[in-house]
Amino acid sequence: MATYMMLFLLAGRGTEDLKNSPARVEAAKETFKAVGAHVKAFYLLMGEYEMAFVVEAPDDETIMKAALTLGSQGSVRTETLRAFTEDEYKRIIADLS
Numbered sequence: 001m002a003t004y005m006m007l008f009l010l011a012g013r014g015t016e017d018l019k020n021s022p023a024r025v026e027a028a029k030e031t032f033k034a035v036g037a038h039v040k041a042f043y044l045l046m047g048e049y050e051m052a053f054v055v056e057a058p059d060d061e062t063i064m065k066a067a068l069t070l071g072s073q074g075s076v077r078t079e080t081l082r083a084f085t086e087d088e089y090k091r092i093i094a095d096l097s
Contacts, residue, residue, distance in 0.1 A: 001038075001056040001057060001058055002056065002057055002058070002059065002060075002063075002082060003040075003054065003055070003056055003082075003083040003084070003085065004054075004055045004056075004057060004063050004080055004081065004082055004083060005052060005053075005054060005055075005080070005081040005083050006052065006053045006055055006063070006066075006067065006078055006079070006080045006081075007045075007049040007051075007052050007078065007079045007080075007081070008049060008050055008051040008052065008053075008076045008077070008078055009048075009049055009050060009076060009077045009078075010050050010051075010075065010076060011074065011075060011076055011077050012074045012075060024075060025042060025051070028053070028070055029042075031066055031069050031070060032053075032055060032057075032066050035057075035062050035065045035066050035069070036057065036058060036062050037055050037056060037057035037058075037062050037063060037066055038055065038056045038057075039053050039054070039055050040053075040054045040055065040056055041053070041054040049079070054083070060082075063080055064080075067080055
């Protein structure tokens with residue numbers, strides 16, 4: 001499984017009722033599960049983004065389905081980054097000439 005960092009900006013309905021945001025986080029985890037991905041960790045952030053998930057998914061298409069599903073609900077905007085483990089990094093670097 002590949003690892004991804006999904007960064008979230010609250011938008012629209014996501015900013016209207018912050019007290020219910022923990023329930024929306026749980027609902028988002030279920031969205032990932034439904035498409036075949038797994039949320040490994042959640043973080044509240046300081047800075048440009050408000051929240052982040054560390055997610056494992058079998059491929060880019062799976063993570064994209066989750067991002068599009070969440071974005072279409074009107075509560076968040078997302079940015080997704082592919083994250084490589086240290087072992088993956090070492091294999092990539094070893095192949096450089």
